[in-house]
Amino acid sequence: MRSYTLIAPAKINLYLEIIGDRPDGYHELAMILQSISLADQIEIHAGSTDNLRVRCNHPQVPTDKSNLAYRAAELMAAEFPDAYAKYGGIDITITKRIPVAAGLAGGSTNAAAVLVGIDLLWNLGLTQSELEELGAILGSDVPFCVAGGTAIATGRGEQLSTLAGLNNIYIVLAKYRSLEVSTAWAYKAYRASFGSSYIKDKESLAARADAVHSGGMVKAILHQDVKEIAERLHNDLEKVVLPAYPQVMQLREIFASQENVLGTMMSGSGPSVFALCESKQQAEQVKQRVREAIPDEDLELFVTEFVTHGIKIAS
Numbered sequence: 001m002r003s004y005t006l007i008a009p010a011k012i013n014l015y016l017e018i019i020g021d022r023p024d025g026y027h028e029l030a031m032i033l034q035s036i037s038l039a040d041q042i043e044i045h046a047g048s049t050d051n052l053r054v055r056c057n058h059p060q061v062p063t064d065k066s067n068l069a070y071r072a073a074e075l076m077a078a079e080f081p082d083a084y085a086k087y088g089g090i091d092i093t094i095t096k097r098i099p100v101a102a103g104l105a106g107g108s109t110n111a112a113a114v115l116v117g118i119d120l121l122w123n124l125g126l127t128q129s130e131l132e133e134l135g136a137i138l139g140s141d142v143p144f145c146v147a148g149g150t151a152i153a154t155g156r157g158e159q160l161s162t163l164a165g166l167n168n169i170y171i172v173l174a175k176y177r178s179l180e181v182s183t184a185w186a187y188k189a190y191r192a193s194f195g196s197s198y199i200k201d202k203e204s205l206a207a208r209a210d211a212v213h214s215g216g217m218v219k220a221i222l223h224q225d226v227k228e229i230a231e232r233l234h235n236d237l238e239k240v241v242l243p244a245y246p247q248v249m250q251l252r253e254i255f256a257s258q259e260n261v262l263g264t265m266m267s268g269s270g271p272s273v274f275a276l277c278e279s280k281q282q283a284e285q286v287k288q289r290v291r292e293a294i295p296d297e298d299l300e301l302f303v304t305e306f307v308t309h310g311i312k313i314a315s
């Protein structure tokens, strides 16, 4: 095959706890990540020249070396020089549907798709864990995006344990187009306010990560209990992002006051906010009511749902 079209789903964080400090400047996390049906489409073609090239329909997304998808292709070319020499360049076309800089892993899932796509294009036969290891070089959320579904993520986000897939859970997702939150800023602000409460020693860090593995959210997921999942939504980064962004706080409050919303939370470093609903119909109603409460066209609203896959070939 000379080209592949891949579906690259966004993620939300059902749980994000910052548990400690790391010598590399990153934070030790305990997260539960969930793929959703809102997805970008990535086309990967064997290039007509030896170059790597990225195109994207979204004006905010760079197409140079700062694009995470470009960096994923560059990494594959560096790791597999013989295949690069044999097959030549790569053309990548990104059709963006996932809001940008939203806490939804938009760039990360594009990068994961490029790793999977080049593996197929160059017949490398890499395993899932080899793809995840390459992903970890590019960013903390990239490894999860490879296989997606529902997973516990610890370390800086790259150590994954897959959980039973969740189906038939609907979400309303909201993001102000003009509002972007830098992930690096969010962690830095958290460190400035709460750094003193970090767990410092290795054993206590491991014990805390283990506690999350056997904790209430994981049990709720194993029981497929959507009400319990909704009650246990948690995101430490809300403590710094909500006070700094009153619009996001207001969104969160409007979601929380809606009938048929089981729970609401900011995703990742924000500023997108999601609400969990039991049916698609209820989610559509919530979307409509939030639209009436905030008629501002800058606010993007989506109804989407949990999915059990990460990167997959478009059918």
Ligand SMILES: C[C@](O)(CO)[C@H](O)COP(=O)(O)OP(=O)(O)OC[C@H]1O[C@@H](n2ccc(N)nc2=O)[C@H](O)[C@@H]1O
Pocket: 013, 016, 025, 026, 027, 028, 029, 031, 103, 105, 108, 138, 139, 140, 141, 142, 155, 156, 157, 183, 184, 185, 187, 188, 268, 269
């Ligand atoms: C907020 C989340 O999206 C939640 O899933 C992730 O933790 C962030 O994942 P990501 O965007 O892939 O993050 P990276 O590209 O690896 O890092 C972006 C920045 O976030 C901070 N960062 C990220 C992950 C982590 N465990 N600790 C951190 O302090 C670092 O300052 C880093 O410079």
Ligand SMILES: Nc1ncnc2c1ncn2[C@@H]1O[C@H](COP(=O)(O)OP(=O)(O)OP(=O)(O)O)[C@@H](O)[C@H]1O
Pocket: 060, 061, 062, 066, 067, 068, 069, 094, 099, 100, 101, 102, 103, 104, 105, 106, 107, 108, 110, 111, 141, 183, 268, 269, 270
């Ligand atoms: N392929 C890409 N798609 C979107 N943004 C990209 C991409 N490559 C680089 N970027 C840049 O990365 C920044 C963050 O965008 P992205 O959509 O990945 O954020 P995010 O959803 O908050 O990520 P995460 O949840 O992993 O922290 C953007 O400002 C954009 O300029």
